[in-house]
Structures are given as C-alpha cells and as structure tokens.
Amino acid sequence: MSEVAEENKKKAADDMPDWSDYRGVMIVVEQRAGKAASVSLQLLGEGRKLADKLETELMALVIGHDVRHLAEEMIYYGADKVYVSDAPELKDYRTRPYSRVCLQVLRDVKPEIVLQGATATGRDLAGAIATHLPTGLTADCTILDVEPHPSRLLLASRPAFSEKMLATILCKQYRPQMATTRAGVFEALPRDTTRTGEVITVENTMKEEEIAAKVLRFIEETERFNLEDAEIIVAGGRGLGGPEPFKMLQDLADALGGVVGASRAAVDAGWIEHKHQVGQTGYTVRPKLYIAVGISGAVQHLVGMQNSDLIVAINRDPDAPIFKTANYGIVGDLFQIIPALTAAVKEKRVLIPQSSAQEGVTHGKI
Amino acid sequence: MLHIVVCVKQVPDSREIRIDPKTNTLIRQGVPAIANFYDMHGLEEALRIKDEKGAVITVVCMGPPPAEKSLKECISLGADRAVLVTDRGFAGADTLATSYVLGLTIQKVAAEFGPVDIVFCGKQTLDGDTGQVGPGIACRLDLEQLTYVQKVEKIDQEARRITVHRHLEDGVEVVETAMPVLITALKEMNKVRRAPLPGMIRAAKFKPVIWTTQDFPGLERAKIGLKGSPTIVSKTWVPEQRHVDTEMIAADTPQATAGLLVDKLWQTELPQRFGWANGSEV
Amino acid sequence: MEKFDAVVVGAGPAGAAAAMTMARAGLSVVLLERGEFPGAKNLFGGVLYRRQLEDILPDEWQNAPVERQIIEQNLWIMGKDAVTKLGHRNEAFKSPNCWTGMRVKFDQWFAERAVAAGALPVYETVATELIREGGKVVGVRTDREHGDLYADVVVIADGVNSLLGKALGVHQEWQPDQVSLAVKEQIFLPKEKILDRFNLEGDEGATIEFVGETSGGMTGLGFLYTNKESISLGIGVMVSDLKRTRVKPYQLLEQAKQHPAIRRLIQGGETKEYAGHLIPEGGLKAVPQLSGDGWVICGDAAQLVNFVHREGTNLAMTSGRYAGETIIAAKQKGDYSRAALSHYDRQVAASFIRKDLKKYQGLHGLLNEIDPKLLFSQLPKAVNEAAFEMLNVDGRTKAEKQRFAINHIKETAGGTWDLLKLGWKGWRAING
Ligand SMILES: Cc1cc2nc3c(=O)[nH]c(=O)nc-3n(C[C@H](O)[C@H](O)[C@H](O)COP(=O)(O)OP(=O)(O)OC[C@H]3O[C@@H](n4cnc5c(N)ncnc54)[C@H](O)[C@@H]3O)c2cc1C
Ligand SMILES: Cc1cc2nc3c(=O)[nH]c(=O)nc-3n(C[C@H](O)[C@H](O)[C@H](O)COP(=O)(O)OP(=O)(O)OC[C@H]3O[C@@H](n4cnc5c(N)ncnc54)[C@H](O)[C@@H]3O)c2cc1C
Numbered sequence A: 001m002s003e004v005a006e007e008n009k010k011k012a013a014d015d016m017p018d019w020s021d022y023r024g025v026m027i028v029v030e031q032r033a034g035k036a037a038s039v040s041l042q043l044l045g046e047g048r049k050l051a052d053k054l055e056t057e058l059m060a061l062v063i064g065h066d067v068r069h070l071a072e073e074m075i076y077y078g079a080d081k082v083y084v085s086d087a088p089e090l091k092d093y094r095t096r097p098y099s100r101v102c103l104q105v106l107r108d109v110k111p112e113i114v115l116q117g118a119t120a121t122g123r124d125l126a127g128a129i130a131t132h133l134p135t136g137l138t139a140d141c142t143i144l145d146v147e148p149h150p151s152r153l154l155l156a157s158r159p160a161f162s163e164k165m166l167a168t169i170l171c172k173q174y175r176p177q178m179a180t181t182r183a184g185v186f187e188a189l190p191r192d193t194t195r196t197g198e199v200i201t202v203e204n205t206m207k208e209e210e211i212a213a214k215v216l217r218f219i220e221e222t223e224r225f226n227l228e229d230a231e232i233i234v235a236g237g238r239g240l241g242g243p244e245p246f247k248m249l250q251d252l253a254d255a256l257g258g259v260v261g262a263s264r265a266a267v268d269a270g271w272i273e274h275k276h277q278v279g280q281t282g283y284t285v286r287p288k289l290y291i292a293v294g295i296s297g298a299v300q301h302l303v304g305m306q307n308s309d310l311i312v313a314i315n316r317d318p319d320a321p322i323f324k325t326a327n328y329g330i331v332g333d334l335f336q337i338i339p340a341l342t343a344a345v346k347e348k349r350v351l352i353p354q355s356s357a358q359e360g361v362t363h364g365k366i
Numbered sequence B: 001m002l003h004i005v006v007c008v009k010q011v012p013d014s015r016e017i018r019i020d021p022k023t024n025t026l027i028r029q030g031v032p033a034i035a036n037f038y039d040m041h042g043l044e045e046a047l048r049i050k051d052e053k054g055a056v057i058t059v060v061c062m063g064p065p066p067a068e069k070s071l072k073e074c075i076s077l078g079a080d081r082a083v084l085v086t087d088r089g090f091a092g093a094d095t096l097a098t099s100y101v102l103g104l105t106i107q108k109v110a111a112e113f114g115p116v117d118i119v120f121c122g123k124q125t126l127d128g129d130t131g132q133v134g135p136g137i138a139c140r141l142d143l144e145q146l147t148y149v150q151k152v153e154k155i156d157q158e159a160r161r162i163t164v165h166r167h168l169e170d171g172v173e174v175v176e177t178a179m180p181v182l183i184t185a186l187k188e189m190n191k192v193r194r195a196p197l198p199g200m201i202r203a204a205k206f207k208p209v210i211w212t213t214q215d216f217p218g219l220e221r222a223k224i225g226l227k228g229s230p231t232i233v234s235k236t237w238v239p240e241q242r243h244v245d246t247e248m249i250a251a252d253t254p255q256a257t258a259g260l261l262v263d264k265l266w267q268t269e270l271p272q273r274f275g276w277a278n279g280s281e282v
Numbered sequence C: 001m002e003k004f005d006a007v008v009v010g011a012g013p014a015g016a017a018a019a020m021t022m023a024r025a026g027l028s029v030v031l032l033e034r035g036e037f038p039g040a041k042n043l044f045g046g047v048l049y050r051r052q053l054e055d056i057l058p059d060e061w062q063n064a065p066v067e068r069q070i071i072e073q074n075l076w077i078m079g080k081d082a083v084t085k086l087g088h089r090n091e092a093f094k095s096p097n098c099w100t101g102m103r104v105k106f107d108q109w110f111a112e113r114a115v116a117a118g119a120l121p122v123y124e125t126v127a128t129e130l131i132r133e134g135g136k137v138v139g140v141r142t143d144r145e146h147g148d149l150y151a152d153v154v155v156i157a158d159g160v161n162s163l164l165g166k167a168l169g170v171h172q173e174w175q176p177d178q179v180s181l182a183v184k185e186q187i188f189l190p191k192e193k194i195l196d197r198f199n200l201e202g203d204e205g206a207t208i209e210f211v212g213e214t215s216g217g218m219t220g221l222g223f224l225y226t227n228k229e230s231i232s233l234g235i236g237v238m239v240s241d242l243k244r245t246r247v248k249p250y251q252l253l254e255q256a257k258q259h260p261a262i263r264r265l266i267q268g269g270e271t272k273e274y275a276g277h278l279i280p281e282g283g284l285k286a287v288p289q290l291s292g293d294g295w296v297i298c299g300d301a302a303q304l305v306n307f308v309h310r311e312g313t314n315l316a317m318t319s320g321r322y323a324g325e326t327i328i329a330a331k332q333k334g335d336y337s338r339a340a341l342s343h344y345d346r347q348v349a350a351s352f353i354r355k356d357l358k359k360y361q362g363l364h365g366l367l368n369e370i371d372p373k374l375l376f377s378q379l380p381k382a383v384n385e386a387a388f389e390m391l392n393v394d395g396r397t398k399a400e401k402q403r404f405a406i407n408h409i410k411e412t413a414g415g416t417w418d419l420l421k422l423g424w425k426g427w428r429a430i431n432g
C-alpha cells in the first residue's frame, strides 16, 4: 500500500500534458422510451455547477429513437448544448451502436469531463468507451468537484471498502476524465422552460446488419416502485419484529404520500423485499423526509440515508446511534407511536391535487 | 466443444474490513481473502453449461501468488484448468490496466488451448467495486458484451448465438447476441454448488499455470501496473457522520408525542411542497 | 478409486502432527477438516508448550505464531470479595517453556506445515462415518458428493466429541462427569495496559488459574491469560454440575468479571469474541484402546488431556506423532492390522502421556466423591477468611487469630479428622 501510495504521489506530482484542446462537461443521458432517467437530470444539475466553476459549457448527449424532444428538456434542466443521435437502430440500448456514437462525439467535441449515471446501462457503456479511448474511469461516485483553471482536474470521490472510506480519484494523463455517479446523490435543477441552448444532430453510422445484439423483449418490473427517487420514506428495521408491522408503516407512508423503506436486518429476515433496502448494499436515498422506525442506525444504513433533508428517528432505545443523525427523535415503542402518528397526520392533512407532471420526464422511474 | 473462460479475482472480504477509529486507517489484518463471489456465480454458470452441453472451462486470475487459493477452489468445483497471471509489474493496476492484461491472457489462453466462446466475469469485485473490467475485456477482445446477466436462456451452438436476461433498474431485458461473448454475472444467476470430494482432492494436488510478464511477448510495459493506470487515488478519508442537533420530542402519551412531531413537520416547507394543508386551520 | 496410505480426520494439533509425520516420510495423506480452515472454530485457553512442538518441528518451532512467553504462573483462591494468591515467576522460563497462543492462528500454521510436507488438505469437509470391510476400517465417508475416501489407515483425531470414535465403540457417549464445558472471552486491551497490569516487559506473559467462589460451588476452574493485545478469560465447569445447578456457564463468567481482583485487570477492555468448548476430563480411566485394524485414535478424541495441568495440545501433538510413526512402520511391513498398529498404544504407554495421566488418576474419583461445594466454595471461602483474620490488625492476639484461622478451615472441612482425610485423599489422588 505505502509503496503504491508513494508512487501515486510521484505520479501526481508529474506535470500534466497540455489539455487545452479539451473543454466542457458532457453528460451522457440515459433514456428509455423517450423518458430521461432521473439520474441524468441530477447529473445535469451537478454538471452545471462543475461547468460554471470551470467557466465552460455543459453539454448533453442524447442517444435513442424518437428522442429529439429530450434535447429541449436537457436544456431546461441546465445544458447549454445538446448532441442528439436519433435513429431506429438506436431504439434500445445496445453497447456497440451506442458506444460508436459516443466515441464519435467524444472524439469530435473533446469534452474534458464525461459523466453518466452508475446504472446498469451507464456502467456498461462507460466501461466500453473508457477502454476504447482509452482513459480513466471512476465508478460510482458520490461527490464531484473540480479544481479551477489551470489544472481543471475532476475530483471524483467514491465510497471504497464497503463504504467505510471515501477515496478521491484523479485522472491526469488522459482526457476526457470520466466518471459514473450514483443515482440519488445529486440534485436536479428545477425545470426552467425559459432556458435556451443549441441542439446538434449526430449521425448514426451503424447499420442494423452490423449489430449482433438484438433486444428480444423487455419485461418491466410489474410494481412501479422506486425507492431512490422517493421524496418521503418511512423505513422500518428489526424493531418491527416481523412482516406484519410493515403494513403499519405503509399506512403512515400513504398518509404522507411516501413509500416504505427498510434496513438490511428487516430484509434479511425476509419481512420485506430487497428493493426496499436502504444502505450500503441497498439504495442510496435522499428524500426530503426520512422516518427511521425501529432502526438502530448502523453505519451501513446511515450511508444510504444521511443526506436526507429531514430525518426523524423513532426507537425505544435512547442510546440508539440513529438519534445522532436525526433532526427529531422520539424515544418510545413504535407500536404505540406509529399508529398515533398516522392518525395525527391524517387529521392534519388535507390532500390537494398535485400539479401535473412535466412532459417527457418521469420522476418515478428511468 | 465450448471453451469457456471465467475471470476470477481474489479479494479481501471487504465486508470484514474495519476502520481503526483512532488512526482512521483500514485494518486489513486478519481480513480473509476470498474468491470474489460474483465471479463464482460466473463459474457456476459455466459449470452448468458444461454439465448440460459439455465444455472446457479455463479460469484466469491476475493477482499475487496467494490467489492460487481461489483458483484451487475453482478447480475443486469442476474447472478444467486455471491460469494465474502474476508479476510485480502488474501491481497497482486500475481497471484499464487490468482489462489490458486479462485481455492478453485470454488471447493467450485461446492461442494455447483453443478458441474461446464465452468469457464470464462477475458483475463487480468486492474491492474494486467498479464493474468496469468486464466491459474493458470485451472491448479489448472485440467481444459482444452482456452485462448484469441474471439468466442464460439459450445457447445455440450451431448458429453461435446466445440469449440472456439482463437485470436493469426498471426491468428485465431479454437480449440475444453472437458468440464469442463476454457476460458479467449477477448473484441471482444461480446457486453456487458445493465441490464434490474428488474435486477437493484434485484441487489439493493442483498447481495452476503461472504466467508472468515474460510470457507475453507483445506486452507493452506502459500499459500495465501502476504506470498503465490513468486513475490515481489522491486521497482517502473516513466519511464524517452527519452531525445534527437532535431535538428529542416527548410528551405524556404517544398521541401527544405524535401530535408534537406533526406540529414540527408542519413548520417545515414539507406541507407546502407536497401539497399537504393544515386541515385544522381550514 | 484412488486409495491413500492414510486419511487423517481432524486438523487440530493431533491430526496435523500425524499428517506431518507421515507426509514427511513420503506417505500419501489426506488431511480432512470440517472447519473453513484448521483452527477456524477451535478454542482453547491458550497455553502452548515448547518441548513437544520442538520434538515435531525441530527447525521451525521458533516461527510458531504465539502470543506471549509465559514467565509467571499463578493460582488464585477466590473468596467473594477476596483472593489468596500463590504464584511463581522465573526468568528461567524464558528458555522458553510455554506461550500463550490463539488456535485460529496456531492450528492454521501448524497444519500448513503438514501441507508443506505433502499432505493433501481437504477442508470444509466433515467425516460422517467410517467405511468398514469385515472388522477392518478401510476409509471414511464424508458429507460431500462422491465423498468416500479409502485408505490403509484412518487416523481419528476429531477432538473431544469424536464422532468416529463413538462409531467404533471405543469412545463412549460422554458422561456428564467426564467432560467440562469451558467458555472463554477474548478481551482486547492496549499492549501497554497489559504490560503494566501484569508487571511484564516486551513479549513476556503471565497466567492466572482461579478456583473458588467464582465457580459457584461447582467443580471448575477459571483462567486468565495474557495475549499480545488481549486477555483470555474463561471458566470451565463439569457438565454434571451445570446440569444439576442449571447455571449457564456465561453467567459464571459474567460473575467472575465482576470479581474485584479480576475486574481491575480487564477494566476498559473490549470483548470481541465469546465461545465455548468441551474438555475431556475423564482421566486415564477413560482412555480407550488406541488402535485397531486399520485405525488409530489420538488427541482429545482419545481423552488424552491432563486436566490438572491444563495440558492438551502437547499430548495431542505427541500422540499424533507416535501414530504417524507407527503407520510409517506399518507401511514398510505392509501390515495395518491391530497387531501392527498397537505399537502406537505401547509408545503412548511408555511416554509422559500415560505416566502423567496415571499420576492423577485418583483425582477424578476424589472429585466425584466429595461435594464440590466443599472444595470449590466453602474451603476457598474459609481460606480467605482465615487469611483475612491473620492479617487484620484489630487488637486480638496473634495466637488467638491463628487458632481461629486453623479452626475455621477445620470446621469447614467437617472437623480435624475429615480435613486430614481430605488431605490424604488429595495426596493419594495426585501421587498414587
Ligand atoms: C457489508 C455490509 C453491508 C450492509 N449493508 C446494509 C444496508 O445496505 N442497509 C442496512 O440497513 N444495513 C446494512 N448492513 C447491516 C447493518 O450493519 C445493520 O446490521 C443493520 O442496519 C441493522 O438493522 P436494524 O437497525 O433494523 O436492526 P438493529 O440494529 O437490530 O436495530 C433494531 C432497533 O429497533 C429498536 N426497537 C426494537 N423494538 C422496538 C420497538 N418496539 N419500538 C421502537 N424501537 C424498537 C431497537 O432499540 C434497535 O435500535 C450491512 C452490513 C454489512 C456488514
Ligand atoms: C477452554 C479450553 C482451554 C484449554 N486450555 C488448554 C491449554 O491452555 N493448553 C493446552 O495444551 N490445552 C488446552 N486445552 C485442551 C486442548 O485444546 C486440546 O486438548 C487439544 O486441542 C486437542 O487437540 P486435538 O487435535 O486432539 O483436537 P481438536 O483441537 O479438537 O481438533 C479436532 C479437529 O477435528 C475437526 N473435526 C472434528 N470432527 C470432524 C469430522 N467429523 N470431520 C472432519 N473434521 C472434524 C475439528 O474441526 C478440529 O479442527 C484447552 C481446551 C479448552 C476447551
């Protein structure tokens, strides 16, 4: 380790080549059926900050079929310039044609930073492109920053060693600097329809006959449940003692307009499905309100929810570590508190119909 | 007969790594080294194909000499041969340098033991945790690439095509493509078997093929190890726990406590944002 | 079907020693172990002895992963809030004589020596039964698929619960009064604290054995050993007593931790491991026939434990080595019958193993005969009260005090006659 660290330091001290040909921050947008993934919108928000700090452009690359409308959306969400490649061959994501388009754009445009969501598709594509270019790629980042001009280095930070540490990773000798980022950690800008920008069309050069892969069918997950994008989460842990009490949490979540989350202990016990799990081996969430019920607050759980805006903890153990992270704490028996809370919320709450969702963008799903 | 290569990395069981609270450094001592478990699901799938259709399985691993242990485990389960690529020169490799060496290794495996039809990788490693090496290898060998695979539905040896189920965030995609192909395995793919006794005996006697930098005539030094790695770890730190001033809420009855909390929530922007309204005040 | 010269069941000190001995002589040996690796789940108090280790690894014993070399050994007689101590410290023990150790590390290293010599390690595999042909043992069955393993000799070294020994009928189901159950905690403390608290330097170590009120009136022994950066604290009690009193061993351990003399030694430490294990305490009477047609049995499986001196690993290693040597000779003659293998029984009989066990053979009977309350509660209590009386300056004359002290102990034992009887029996038990 120390040897490697030493050499790392030496390497870091090396002079960087002249990278003045490379300018701009590029977000590779992920979409399905003409709808952008929320992680891509979040990246536009974060990318905007980086581009501003570097005094450069924020660009987006949209690939797909019947996706032209997304160009405008990307501008509304922060992009200055959008490259769009729209062709029937690009309808479904497939590594080869998508990476062909990407490489072509990256080679022509020469952005200094390229970012994608660390989703299955994002990781698949980024891994291929980075090898082709070649350049360095940092996976699964949760913090991004840049050093200002002249170094203009991307400081890509990601959890390491099962989230017990964070590491900042640099790429000095290659351009562009690439990273994939976790969903849910960055914030999208509010959709601003007054924003304008440039849209550039990119040709797709790959013919269907040249593409070996065929997407035969897509089986959508039946239940439209998405923890990562939820804005209100009521999460339960081992303190619930069984599957039944989760109904109680569901009632509270329903009353608040949220969804149910869980700790790993509850998931491992088989009380609730894994897709509800928050934490290191579950989802990273960043809701406006997170209510932790019967959860002790192990680090592996905390890393998944500590960026929530407002955290409420309910636990009968006054020394439970979760209270250190919570804005509001209630020491007490959840079986008494939760029904009372649900009743109190219902009593106070009158539902006003929400304004209709924006066009072309889903918040629920990618 | 199909020739399947499985990439297996030996990793420290990072789930067991702890942080020394005083020095904020990793305690690596006593952390067991294990075969990356996603990779073992890749091996299991290869074994199932072998059981069903007949296949020869070659396991490859880049790592220090003790990684032999993981290769032996693969042999005990039924892999036919194992290659350990080991050299100080390979140390410090990031995913780009790793995929370069593993690409060369698989090329050499193909040259020496016959053409390769399928390469299995794990979805990701426990230590590197990137999932980039698989696509990297596919790219270097110009293979079709199928990541996040939870099921191999069909292999058509005649047409040389394979159909798999890829698990994505929002559903399952069924894709068919041409072999040779690189597949990255999810743990949902199968249940890893237990080695039979003759396998254990075979593994106990087994010595893997060892290749060093010397064994790759065309190897470019600038592309391996630390030198060949564009990414540099500039610093590591232990994330600070979010510290907030917790306000404890307590009242005589659960109802009163709940009422107090609701009052607090109603003082935030939440009711506004989510279109809740204060019913009692209407 | 492949056949081996020997299959060794159990990669503890006994099995690994046997495998090592045979593999060095070029025999084909499989070393079976049910744990993930040797020592993974093994537990002992932790004292390892140099002499028997050196006998088997003359060039490598210095590399054994040990904790501290013991220069001081103590016996504490525990009263409720009091203790009367007896101990011996000697620089000569730095030869060294014995060390504290951890089975997780030691067994792994020790078995690795057998593998380096050529034994084939097969771990995470349980031997489920012996394969017999006629009266002969010809192999073992394991819990893996296609799991039969054939060999000329099976070395049974599967520890205190010896499944295979029971299957052979040489190893009886345990009688509750032949085994004790020990529980142990590993309590982590900074090195400097350990050196300070125990008056040690560098890699020196100390041991404390304690009897008395800490075992709650049951036949039992507590121990406290210093490791590099931790303390092993444990207590073992006869299973028969636990059954009778329905006390849980961890309750005893918790109580022991509260004892003022112990509490201060472990203060501030962090308990990281907690485990329990059986110890064979049947003594010589319980040692079975050690060999038969196609098999030998060694170590704990054969009851070879000197419970008075908490020696077990050394008896295990030595018996394993003897077993290995006998099998090497048997292979030269091509004879694996009971007649050929009984050479091993004779080797054990001629060695310190049997002689030491014989020395204490009466003790077992004595412990059964006398109410454990007396030996393990009332007498220690009286000893402490007597000591207190002697040392407490309160105006009474020394002669008065001495009379009280002696009478108090006598009365506790049931009068002069009974005390003498007890002393005599005790003497006979350990010297007869
Ligand atoms: C590699 C690794 C990855 C992990 N990944 C994750 C992960 O992604 N997500 C995750 O959550 N964990 C993860 N864990 C596990 C984590 O370490 C904890 O074990 C887990 O979070 C504990 O869940 P819990 O808080 O529900 O259970 P516990 O720690 O058992 O806490 C239960 C709490 O409920 C309280 N309680 C009990 N009854 C009541 C009652 N009637 N009323 C009120 N309160 C009550 C108790 O006081 C206690 O605080 C991981 C661990 C490892 C090693
Ligand atoms: C609390 C405690 C304190 C002790 N203190 C000391 C001390 O300070 N000094 C000392 O010298 N001795 C001490 N002993 C005794 C000593 O630990 C044993 O005598 C010694 O370990 C015996 O070695 P063995 O190889 O015969 O058996 P074990 O060490 O028990 O090894 C048997 C092995 O066989 C394996 N096994 C069992 N069944 C099977 C199967 N069916 N298939 C495959 N593998 C199997 C087990 O996993 C184990 O690894 C202590 C014991 C205890 C419990």
Ligand SMILES: Nc1ncnc2c1ncn2[C@@H]1O[C@H](COP(=O)(O)O)[C@@H](O)[C@H]1O
Residues within 6 Å of the ligand: B007, B008, B009, B010, B036, B038, B039, B060, B061, B062, B063, B095, B098, B102, B120, B121, B122, B123, B124, B125, B126, B128, B129, B130, B131, B132, B133, B134
């Ligand atoms: N050193 C290595 N040796 C063999 N296979 C590897 C190695 N590193 C990565 N892999 C393979 O690539 C996959 C993804 O690794 P990673 O990109 O590190 O998450 C792993 O699951 C392995 O199958």
